[in-house]
Amino acid sequence: MTTPRLHEPDNLVLQARDVHFDWSAVPLHWIPGDPVATHLVNVLHLLLPAGEEWFVRVFTEALPLVRDERLREDVLGFIGQEAVHASSHDGVLDHFAAQGLDVRPFVRQVEFMFESLLGDRGVTGERGRAWLYERISLIAAIEHFTGVLGDWILNAEALDRAGADPTMLDLLRWHGAEEVEHRHVAHDLYMHLDGRYVPRVRAMGETVTMLLALWQRGHRYLMWADPQVGGRVKGGLHHFRRTGPAGLTPSGRLLLPSIRRYLRRDYSPLGEGSTEQALAYLASSPAAQAALR
């Protein structure tokens, strides 16, 4: 029997899913025997809760400016999904602490970035709006990566082969699938409110710079603070040279061409990843299916 051919689903109503995860049985090194690759992915757990809460605050601030009913509905669906993502990753951080990996110093720095550097600067009027638009341009650039990474994790079969923990994989893939599902929203919001090309390029430059710096610092920190590694292996971006080609983490070969696509004037996030694949995962995800019952 052949699988029926259907069109890529379109015009989706975005809705948050009330998912829950039980972390109690998840080992610290959830990619067995590979703390280096485990922590390269774990850096995302450190960045996402504070980052996604910031997305929700910024988009909430933008809502009254939206003059497109449909985009407004998309933004409302988006903030609900992001809020649940943030709280789900928070659960992982508590689990790290329970296993003797104290991530608070790093999380504190991430919170400083999102709440203070990128927070409300007390500017009003046109300058306030410009600062809002600038933050939306950053979120659009970050959401480009979350969509690309979401597509990556949905297809990262090497993690299954490596025996990665199923609960952790379900968290990452449920999250990744919703990122793919809503990948157009931040870009649509930016294009609706501002839409200028140069700020988009600038936002991508700032995002790439900070993402690389935080990934390097986060990985070095996790390898240093991990009670089982005990600082014997030094962390850093150079580990991607092994883990990327092995399929255990994303790779430069994946991210660099996607940045070139983002910089095209006719960029559309819909070209990254597959809604059909994302929805198919959400239909079978243990956490997302449990949320239906």
Place this chain on the structure above:
Amino acid sequence: MTAPIPPSLNGRRDRDPFWVAVSAVFGGIHRVRRLRQPVLPPVRPVERDLAMVVREVRREAADVVSLRLAAADGRVLPAWQPGCHLDVLLPSGRRRQYSLCGDPADRRTYRIAVRALPAGAGGSVEAHGLAEGDALRVRGPRNAFPFLAGERYLFLAGGIGITAILPMVHAAARAGADWRLVYTGRSRTTLPFLDELPAERVTVRTDDVDGVPDCAELLSLAAPGTAVYCCGPAAMIDGVRAAFPAGTGSTLHFERFAPAPIVDGKPFEIELRGSGVVLPVPADRSALDVLREAVPGVAYSCRQGFCGTCRVGLVAGHADERAVSDADESGLLVCVSRASGGRLTLDL
């Protein structure tokens, strides 16, 4: 940028040099950019409403009519897929959602079907009063019930729920998938579109002949690895959800209608701290429903109390009917929590 720079990761320095540098660069860029007054492009409103005309009204069952709608100017309509619905703005201003139940390949007309509910809020009765040539505005189509490629399907349709399922059945049949449909209702005369369903693979199950269906029995028709698509009355969907077996590789799909109706609510008032405006919240509406009308751009999302995006600060008053998920007394999840009377002052 008021918060202090955080300490270094190893705790040896009070201000991490990395963040000192980032703050300096970031602050510098902003100081330079602030020398110029920003020039922001204006936001262009986007009109999404489609002006439509009723082209055909057909009686499909005892209390069901179908309406065929076309663009007022006869143009090609936006494409849609099985599971999509349309937001219909009725002449009275009521807004109702109806599943598209026609053929997605027909790009000139949309078909919806409406069951008359004389005890309802008036939308279905109004829709039944529409005649050929009447004008309507619609928005959409949008999809809250996506139909995914698969090899095996079980469709469960209850009464008017067939509208969402019908295009899925045809798509599954066209794709050559292995599918079955169980179509339930009170009696055959109340079931629309029986004439559009193929005879084989379809089981019609009516209460007057077969008794009230048992959800576990319906689901027993699903072999492992079946995608089950269910659309019908809320009680049927809840029954199927509760009876759905885990661990068989089968997946469950239904349209997630936003909030459940409020039961045993009591009227109370909310006051907006900023403006001092006082708004009454009736027993059958949430504080969020009332706020959405009064405050443009109010944030919310799941409307079921789990995402937390609608939380607002609670300045005064006692919210004594809180949802379980809303324990923090300093705020209020306006989508689900309420008071049994009196006034709540919100930080809005």
